[in-house]
Amino acid sequence: MVSRSVTPLRRAHVIAPFGPGALLLTRDRVSAVVCAPATWLKSLPKRPSGSVPVLDELTINDTNLQAATGVARFVMPWPSGSNPKKDRDWLLPAARFPLVEACSNPKCFRLIYRSPADASPGRCNACTPPSSKRRSWPTFQTALVLACPAGHLDDIDWVGWLHALPGSSCRAPDVRYRVSDVADRPYLNCESCSRSAQFDPNTTFRCTGARPWLPHSEPETCTHCARPLERTSTAAYYAWQLSSLTIPLADADNPALLHALTENATLRTLSRLTRRTEVIEKIVETAERLGIHTDAAEVTRHLKAIQSGRVSVPRHVQELRTRELNALLSSDHPRRITARLPDLIVEPQDIGKFQHSRLGRCLAAVSLVPRLRETRVCVGFCRVEPIAPDPEIGYAQLWGKPRPKDFAKDSPDDWLPGYQVFGEGILLLLEPVAVARWAGRVAGDSRLAAAARAAPPGPESQRLRWLLAHTLAHLVMRAAAPHAGYPLPSLRERIFAVDERTGFLVYTASGDLHGTLGGLVELGTPGQLSDILEAAVDAASWCATDPVCGEDAPGPRGSGSAPGACHHCLLVPETSCEAFNRGLDRAVLNGHDDIPGFLG
Template identity: 30%
Template sequence: MTRKLRVRQAQTIVPFGVGAIVETQGEAFVAADISHWPVSSCPWVDSPRLAAGLGVTGFKALPSAKNDFFDSPDGVGAPCVRFPAWLFCGACRRMRRWGVADEQPGTAPLCPACPTPQALGPMRFVQICESGHMDDVDWWWWAHSRATTDCQRSTQRLSFLVDHSSIGLEALSVMCRACDSSRDLLQLLDRGRTRCTGHHPWQGRHEAAHCTEHARVVQRNAGNVYYAMTLSALDIPAPTAEAGAVDPQIASRIRSDDLWPGLCRADDPHRAAMLTTMICEGQPGVSPEDVAALLRQENGGTETERTHPRKDRPSTAADMSWEEWAALNTSTAVNDKHFTVRPVRFGPEGPPTESERLLRGRIERVVVADRLREVRALRGFCRVQPSPRRMVGVDTTGRRSWLPAVEVFGEGVFLAFSEDALSRWEEQPSVRERVRGLESDLNAAFQMDRLSGMVGDALLPRLPLLHTFAHLLIRQLSFESGYGTASLRERVYARPGEGGHQAGVLIYTAAGDADGTLGGLAHQGASARLTEILLRLLEAGAWCSADPLCAEHGARGFANLNRAACHACALLPETSCEAGNALLDRVLLVGAPGITGFFQPVIDAARRQAAGIARGEDPV
């Protein structure tokens, strides 16, 4: 029977982006790099701001099926390569290395040795290295690694056996049927046994790089096999045209030039001048002044600042976050095609209670986003550890000047915190002392490179505070709005700046279609019930079912990057969190002995109010 293997278009960025293992219907594949994409069929995804930040000409998405039921089985889709190539039969236990020539369109691999067709399954283990390479385990070598017989590698007659009298990896073994040599898998996962082959599954053997790393054997669905390195940006209205602004048509022609990404990344002024001249020669009607103005417009600053960047200049993610922060933290409504926001009144309809007044003094502004557009781009991937310095690009040939991306639409709620209240709270010695330990763990963690753009030069107490608040708000909104926690996402704005610090969170939902979502999240932000939702959030956050262990526990989580946070109170699906469930501390919100939480006065007032109501007193 012909089968159709599918992934959603949005999944081609995360979790099934370039280099990821895709498992479906008992088969396993790896997504090939963008040099294998059907470029002529891939639509462009427009996001000039994100493209300028990443120094690329633009973005493309894989084509989506027009109809999920009647689409052609051999239609254009996501290019994948079968991996692991070593398969085994569950009936006769024979192994076979499956090649491209063995593939039959629309048919799963079948065992040629069994009298009745039996499906072949992929081997459970693969080998990876920190440079991002991945390959099959050399099973022939493993079966003969302790043998004294002289067996020819060309035979490759292997079997994957199970000993039901043993347990664990000791019960599994690979045997050569030609010489009866075998070895169990007990020590297979030990490090440093083999060198990396320098190979990616979609490459030919002649394309393998020279890699000096030791390969690590892991299970193919292990968490460290694939770390997607992504960057996303909201589609916000362009600033009002100023003197010297580039004509949109000329700007589009400059961005489409193949030399534009190199000019955006050029650090040498002589090289920048040469590339500018070449762009002008290749684009009639474009002047050097147009190119220089577009660089200033998109990179922010003069050409000297761009070609001689300051060492303390914030990262790309931080640069773009300031533009989003300014667009969201607005006191006037904006009605753009892909960015519709409106500030709303925050507070109850009637006279506020003490807890509501205290809460209003900490939340400065609420902005409802009725429509948002987000572009999510895949920059590359890592293996073993998520270090940007070891990132493998999405094009291993280096010939593409664009990146894969998808556009998603949705809605959201933005809350801006009071800078005065937040600054006074941050100055408390007990708060700074608690965050100092978290900052020390962050500086020593392997995740520092990935989180540096979010943290900035120093970890301010507001970042774990706002991040934990965003997690608790997502959990609470999942009950109020009808969306699951995995359907909601966060954007935390807590970066320090010379002219002022950010202090806000955006909770939004996005779907990979033009209609977006149905308005349930925006309704919660616009209604008078938002105050009640936040009070419920704080009530839930003040107590965890794992307390007192959760609240009193010291460093926890990956690399000790969390404090009072666990699955029972603050952790979210990783698709919802931009920091990988790191930098969370519930105590900073609700307080603990010796530490005043930012919202602790609100919680205390709400408890006094509840006690008064129980005694029959007026709550106001």
Template identity: 30%
Template sequence: MTKNSQRLSQLISTFGPGSMIDLPTRSVIVAGLEWWDMRGNSFTTIPEPRLTMRLEQLLKEQGRLDPEVHLSLRTPPVSNELGHGAPQGVAAPVFPTWFVCEQVETGSGPNSSLRRRRLVRWQDLDTKGRRKFVFDDGRKSEVTPIRFVCACEKGHMQDIDWRWVVHGAVQCHEPMWIEEKGTSADPADTSVVCGCERRLSLQDAFQPGRLGKCRGERPWLMDRDPEGCGDNLKLLTRTATNTYFPQVYTVISLPAEEDELSRLVDELSGDLAGVQTVDDVAQAKKFNPRVSASLGAYSNSDIFDRLKRIRDGARVDASKSPKLSEFDVFACGIAEIGTNSASAKLYAQTLPRSVWEDTSAGIDLSSIKGLVAVHRLREVSCLYGFTRFEAAPTSADGDIEDIQLAVRGAPISRHADWLPAIEQFGEGLFVHFDEKAVAPWLQETDVAARQGKLINGYEHWQRRFSGGAPTYPGTAYTLLHSLSHALMAEIALDCGYPASSLKERIYALSDSRTGTVPERCGVLIYTATPGAQGTLGGLVAAGSRFTRILKGALDRLKVCSNDPVCADHEPDGRSGDRATHGAACHGCLLIAETSCEMRNLFLDRSLLVPTMGGHGANFFD
């Protein structure tokens, strides 16, 4: 049997529970956490107290996690490469269960342009691998999964009941076909036809309520929602990008080691997740070989004391946005942040201004307070839910607007006390902006006028979200976000990294979350990829060339290949997500969405440099 495998990062981002995957002979849906094979050594526990405590706190507040349960983070199961025993993995039941025969039946005469293919169920296929359908006359035909399923906005999904959709309450057992005409992809040219002459055009299937009411089916959990549903079902193309939007919470690990014992306890905090007393430490030593090997020489009381300190610190951090703690560490001004060791979670150096500032470049760098070369960082990403049809809005401060195991009714497990997560290592550059330079810029007349237009576009955009959109991130966020995208494109050209291997974290933060003037301003551009692209040192080495990189990035933004259309674009209510944009397009600021923390929203290069639009709101001359 062909081995079907995915990378660990894909199970957290693209193909988590509830997503569909195309295999050579069928389509499957990734099952919930109860059907992940977590036996033996197939997984590892990821220690990240800040993330664990934050998720646990919010889950318990919403009643999604039992108050007595302590959440843990685990990697997805890894298959046994040695081939001993059954391979570990993730269950994936067949979905959808309707298939279309590949053998085409063409019409004759005036209907010669019609093409018909038989519509069959999974149980109708031959029993040997279920790859073919056998017609009544003995002919065999390969089959492919049907392209269409139906779902509701709560994330429930099910097969379309084609017989009911075509016939209504009338019982009929005649064969059914998918009938196509012409060469376009117009839904009006595709119909579902029954042998009794009844038919349904796919164009009609888009009508509200035409596919019936949702029954709350959750094929990835192999059950129905106990709370039911009843919403109108919507037609969904199986391979479309709007079938699955993962909700991933990401933090950058911070140094927390006081001494050797604290470092060891911090590394094993995932294995010690169930430890609540000193006696529990003794049990962990007895039954967990990793704990025994690393902490066997230390007393149980000392171990528990260090564990309690780490948890108390994580609880304090859990009460606020993770970005606040990250910014305070990067912007502390200390020459060396963390320890320079292979096991360190974070090691960075605050570069002297003489290293990166080039006064001959002809650019004013007085608004930049400092540059930090991050030699080693650890990123932990955790999947906690998903949505369908449209992605859930993201908060600009890195926190979660609506954190739960069921995002809009789409749980990844029935009763989960753990969440899937991955850790990735990389390097980065942190740029600290002077908040005292950003504040007066926001008060300028032209900037205030531009801000009014951006807010107007945001207000049009937020009406799309029935459950409430995130708060406006602020014009300072749009400024830093636009600069981050420009720097990523320029750094990719300078140091040779693929642009898609770079990521960003924007820090335009205020303690109150209500003020328009941020108290913390910075940008972290970093790599954290599963391969070796994040550990080559090219990004850190670019720190000494930062002035030239910044100047090149800004010069490229003055003229876009799509000008004057790009420069003249105004945020309004007629352009979907572009309502959050000013002068921004694929020719200048938009990047791969996997690299952007805000899905390419809230961008405007006219806030950075003068453009053909002549808005006069530019931060740099």
């Protein structure tokens, strides 16, 4: 593992885009793959006996996501402090990859194979005699790697590819690697048999099943074909993220106590014990030390409320989205004057004040969300093409073994990487009758059906409603960003196409300077929001690349492509989009040829 190259990384980036299995460039310009969570445990510092275990201290709870992912808890990446010696105990391991390097000497270009545990700068000793006083030439990592849709990653067999071409035969291959003007088309030649060729990046290989993020692991059997990809390509890693918004108990009269019982490591441990009088008294004593004034009766009442909330957890993502939408539309989470701000504040608005724009007249509800808390979890990843997250497959990817049905007590592998952050947002809910009427008119259209395949599984009408909400969310994000004080990458979307309701939440939850400036909810006043909605509709009516953009056809595979969408009009940074910029089409709003638009 790369033990001598320490590179700072934002805590949120350990979930995405640099989660387990991702390729990153270290401070020393070495390409490395982030190792699996099992290796993180070995790097955690030891704690004195009797203190709170490290994993318990870093644990974050979200009962909804825990049920959806099948794990017992999530662990937030540990922060680095100001003590360099202590920080070295908290390193997140990474392994050198790719392992194949080439000499930079123009007279050599020899291929060299490195060890993943070798952290030293690459040097070629073959072209510099040992007796020479001149320093040996440095080596550089090859630009391409082999990736398959199942997430496997391996070096390209350059020697095998060159000698697999027709008319090639060599007993002692000595292959040289030279870069070309195109990064994915290097030149290869063999000094032994004089065979030479320029690499074809469209070549497909049989997947070897290699998993370099799991050190010392054996390759898996894989039936997929592997494709060459540039190691810096976004297609080399698509993080599988699941997220949920914290929905506080509406009847909790002490939000600070409720938060402490679920988030504080000591109180969380005590609350799992039996409800004996001495345990309740210990909880009250600990809460008082934290500055939370309470008594035994209030603690008992809140523990019962927490337990009742855990009994009825959603079992799939759509059910979770239904609960979130219900909370974002309700008046059960107002502003409160308490010792601690609640995790969710919702302010439903009078919809009659937003009828001054074309889109505003199609709204059923508007809610301002001055405060929300989001939990994000890395449940796995894929490569080459983005596909829907599968927590069971993802657990096997991250841990190198199948996920058990039930974890043993104090199991070290009962968790996934997670992160929590606060933010604010605006929820827009579309008028259900108008949406249903539009979905019925466009049902069966091949262009929209292809784009809607990026939506979660469901009937055609639900996928079309998702496509409409997704396209509108992108338009509103792009229109709101210049006025909200946030850069576009700090905004995110949350699409709701549940029951017969269709809507979206535009929010910010970046956890840093760009995500806490506080200007999104201020745009929710009737005048400002109407102007933004009108600007979003205008942006959908034309594009700088029309007619090419507007007449774009779905991709040959039809796997949720984005016809009528490009970087000039609809696309946003992939960190802001739930579907990796798939499932978009401006035609859903204003129409195109035979496709009727939602606004006519």
